[in-house]
Amino acid sequence: MDVSCDLEVDVNGEEVFMVDKKVVSFYSGRINKLFSKSKGLSRTLKVIFNDFPGGAESFELMTRFCYNKGKIDISPVNVSTLYCVAHFMEMKGSDSGNPNLLEQTEKSLEEVRYWTWSELLLAVRQCQDLQPVATTSGVLKKYMDSLSGRIACSGAELSPCPSTSSPESSGFRLSSDTRSTESLKNSSFKGTWWFEDFVALDPSLIEMLVKSMLSKNVDHSIVSKFLFYYQKSRFAAVATSEEKCKITEAVVQMLHTLDPALVSFKSLFGLLRIALNVNKSKCCRNQLETLIGSQLDQATLDNLLIPSPAGTKYLYDVNLVLRLVKSFIGKGACCLPLTRLRKVATLMDLYVAEVAPDPCLKSSKFLALIKALPDSTRMSYDGIYSAIDIYLEVHSGLSEEEKLTVCSGLNYEKLSSEACSHLTKNKRFPSRSAVQALISQKCKLKSLLHETNRPCSFTESPSSLVEAKGKAKKDESCQQIVLYAGKLDISTENERLRAHLQGMQWRVLELEKVCRKMQIQMAKMMRSKLSAQSNAKSLPRLCS
Numbered sequence: 172m173d174v175s176c177d178l179e180v181d182v183n184g185e186e187v188f189m190v191d192k193k194v195v196s197f198y199s200g201r202i203n204k205l206f207s208k209s210k211g212l213s214r215t216l217k218v219i220f221n222d223f224p225g226g227a228e229s230f231e232l233m234t235r236f237c238y239n240k241g242k243i244d245i246s247p248v249n250v251s252t253l254y255c256v257a258h259f260m261e262m263k264g265s266d267s268g269n270p271n272l273l274e275q276t277e278k279s280l281e282e283v284r285y286w287t288w289s290e291l292l293l294a295v296r297q298c299q300d301l302q303p304v305a306t307t308s309g310v311l312k313k314y315m316d317s318l319s320g321r322i323a324c325s326g327a328e329l330s331p332c333p334s335t336s337s338p339e340s341s342g343f344r345l346s347s348d349t350r351s352t353e354s355l356k357n358s359s360f361k362g363t364w365w366f367e368d369f370v371a372l373d374p375s376l377i378e379m380l381v382k383s384m385l386s387k388n389v390d391h392s393i394v395s396k397f398l399f400y401y402q403k404s405r406f407a408a409v410a411t412s413e414e415k416c417k418i419t420e421a422v423v424q425m426l427h428t429l430d431p432a433l434v435s436f437k438s439l440f441g442l443l444r445i446a447l448n449v450n451k452s453k454c455c456r457n458q459l460e461t462l463i464g465s466q467l468d469q470a471t472l473d474n475l476l477i478p479s480p481a482g483t484k485y486l487y488d489v490n491l492v493l494r495l496v497k498s499f500i501g502k503g504a505c506c507l508p509l510t511r512l513r514k515v516a517t518l519m520d521l522y523v524a525e526v527a528p529d530p531c532l533k534s535s536k537f538l539a540l541i542k543a544l545p546d547s548t549r550m551s552y553d554g555i556y557s558a559i560d561i562y563l564e565v566h567s568g569l570s571e572e573e574k575l576t577v578c579s580g581l582n583y584e585k586l587s588s589e590a591c592s593h594l595t596k597n598k599r600f601p602s603r604s605a606v607q608a609l610i611s612q613k614c615k616l617k618s619l620l621h622e623t624n625r626p627c628s629f630t631e632s633p634s635s636l637v638e639a640k641g642k643a644k645k646d647e648s649c650q651q652i653v654l655y656a657g658k659l660d661i662s663t664e665n666e667r668l669r670a671h672l673q674g675m676q677w678r679v680l681e682l683e684k685v686c687r688k689m690q691i692q693m694a695k696m697m698r699s700k701l702s703a704q705s706n707a708k709s710l711p712r713l714c715s
Contacts, residue, residue, distance in 0.1 A: 178206075179217040186227035190234060192216060198237045198272065200261030224255040224301040233260065233272075241270025245279045247290040251297045254280065255304040280310065283317055291318055292368055299373055311379065319383035322365055362393045369397075370404040374421030377401060381425045391433040398422050399438045402445075412449055419446050420455040427458040431465040439463050440474050447480070460491070464498020468514040472521045484531040489540060492522060496543040504545045512548040519544060520554035527561040534569065534577050537562055541580035552585040556594065563599040571601050578604045583611035 178192035196203040206216055223230055233256045236243045245253060254276035256262070262272040283291070295314050298305035305311040369377065377398075384394055402422045406415055423446070426434055439462055446459060463470075475492050479485040496519065504512055523540050526532055541555055549555070559577055563569065569577070578600060586594070591608040594600055 177215055178202075179215055180230065181217070181219040182223050182227045182230045183221060186230075188227075188230060188234065190237075194237050195234070198241060198260075198262050198270070199233075200263060202260065204261075222303075224259050224304040225252050225297075226300070228252075229256050229301075232256070233262075236272055241272070243272075245275060247286050247294060250276055250279045251294045251301060251305070251310060254310050255298075255301040255308060258308045259304050280313060283313060286317075288321065288368075295376065296371065299376065302375075306379075311376070312383070315376075315380050315383040316387075319380060319387045319389065322384060323387040323389050325362075325364070362390070363396065363400075366397050366400045367404075370401060370408075374418055378421060378425055381428070385428065391429040392435075395426060395429055395434040395438070398425055399435065399442065402442065406445070416449040416451055419449050419451055423451075423455050423459045423462075426462060431462055434462060434466075436463070436466045436469045439466070440470070444477070447477070460494050461498045464495040465501070467495055467499040467518070468511040470518060472518065472525065475518070475522050476525065485526075485536075486529040486531070487526050489526060489532065489536050493536075493539055493543055500544070504548065509548075512544065513550070516544050516548040520549075520558070524554065524558040524561065527558045528565050530565055532562075534562075534566070534573055538577055538580050546582055546585075549582070549585060551587065552582045553587050553590045555581060556586060556590050560597065560599060567599075574599075574601045575603060583607045584614070586611065588612065588615075 175191050175193075176189040178190050178195065180188045180190060182188065192202070192206055196206060202218070205218060220230075225232075229252050232243075232249065232252055236253070243253070253272060257273035257276055263274070286294075291314055295311070295318070298311045298314065369380065372380070381394060381398070385391075399422075402418060405418050409415060409418070419442070422442070426439075439459070443459055443463060446455070475487075475495075477488045477491060479488045496515070499515060500507070519540065523537070526540070527537070541558075559581065562577065563574060581604070583591070583604075586608065591612050594608045595605045597605075
């Protein structure tokens with residue numbers, strides 16, 4: 172075959188090659204199509220490739236195949252490049268029987284399951300420079316499936332390198348890679364020995380690897396650990412914020428596909444603090460907050476105390492916390508166990524108390540934090556009362572209406588007697604809140620009186636009577652609230668409330684007298700029973 176240089180090829184702007192058009196077009200369907208009508212022309216032709224897979228080095232490898240009459244040694248070292256070039260240049264052969272580079276490389280790739288771990292890694296790294304052909308041709312997926320399959324099977328203390336002793340064998344042998352072998356001898360590396368091998372890969376390749384691992388049922392907790400390791404390692408290697416943003420978004424997107432219960436909550440918060448400093452997309456932020464919010468009951472107060480973003484006056488990022496709580500509740504509080512809800516409620520009580528002294532925190536945001544969780548999640552509102560007390564002290568300039576709005580976050584029925592007593596004397600709270608606290612205490616005491624003043628008989632044990640007296644004694648503290656009600660400046664329409672409160676005080680005193688009489692009569696009856704030494708008789712009812 173005569174050789175001439177009548178075709179000029181510019182490869183990705185890296186290098187210009189002068190080749191024989193006739194020789195190259197004999198093996199390349201793409202070149203043949205481009206210049207099939209220019210056979211009679213004597214002038215030099217030119218073609219420019221801007222997306223040639225592998226660049227100038229790959230083109231040179233292809234020309235060796237063409238000038239060597241379709242012969243080249245194919246190995247794991249060059250098969251990826253040759254396969255992608257064969258796809259790009261349409262080197263599929265023809266009816267004339269010329270050598271088919273695509274077919275030769277496909278046969279070589281059928282042996283991929285017998286490659287060593289190191290050979291597979293090298294092939295994957297080469298594919299980074301062969302994009303997008305490496306993905307569209309399917310060769311990269313073939314490598315990833317082989318790698319993820321070995322990771323899935325590496326729970327045993329064996330190497331990821333399959334035996335090459337026979338084509339039929341699918342067993343494993345010890346690796347010739349010293350580092351991998353030593354790592355696998357240590358049980359702590361059984362699930363993580365492969366982490367470092369993939370740190371240099373682009374996020375797009377990592378995403379493909381993760382999808383393949385999940386299809387092979389690799390443990391989600393191991394996958395999540397790898398993603399956090401990858402993010403940390405890559406951040407140490409890259410310099411620009413654009414690259415960090417790209418890595419963060421890719422990692423968050425992959426974490427979002429995992430079971431949230433198997434993703435480390437501590438690592439998620441660490442990633443959140445990092446993500447706050449990069450210009451991430453809204454989608455990335457939502458995915459990360461959803462992951463964290465789903466496990467909010469594992470958080471601590473320190474986790475939530477994240478400084479507010481630049482440009483805001485708040486001390487802490489309360490908007491972020493509100494979004495996390497919203498993510499935690501998700502479809503509704505009824506879908507979550509009460510124990511988890513109450514853990515978050517306790518956490519929010521601590522958080523509200525922490526942000527209450529912030530002079531820049533608006534009352535609407537403060538109230539939103541209090542009402543972020545349903546009322547049923549809190550056993551007591553004493554913590555919220557204390558936080559509101561601090562907030563009203565710091566924000567002394569609030570109007571009466573604004574104070575009432577803030578106090579609407581209180582459930583007076585879930586305040587302890589001590590808290591109610593303190594509230595009625597607290598001048599920082601509006602008078603209407605003090606009245607509501609008194610009403611709540613009245614309802615509680617009325618319920619208690621009804622229970623204690625029930626009909627009883629001497630068949631009841633002395634302990635039950637003592638308990639009844641104890642309840643009455645316990646309500647003595649309520650008298651102070653009732654007495655204090657007389658000192659309040661209550662409007663005319665609340666005179667009925669005053670009468671009820673006075674009547675309640677009278678009933679408490681009467682109840683104490685009845686209990687004392689019951690105790691004396693019970694003691695007399697017990698003495699007469701011992702002296703008579705006879706069967707117990709029915710005793711008359713003392714009260715009705």
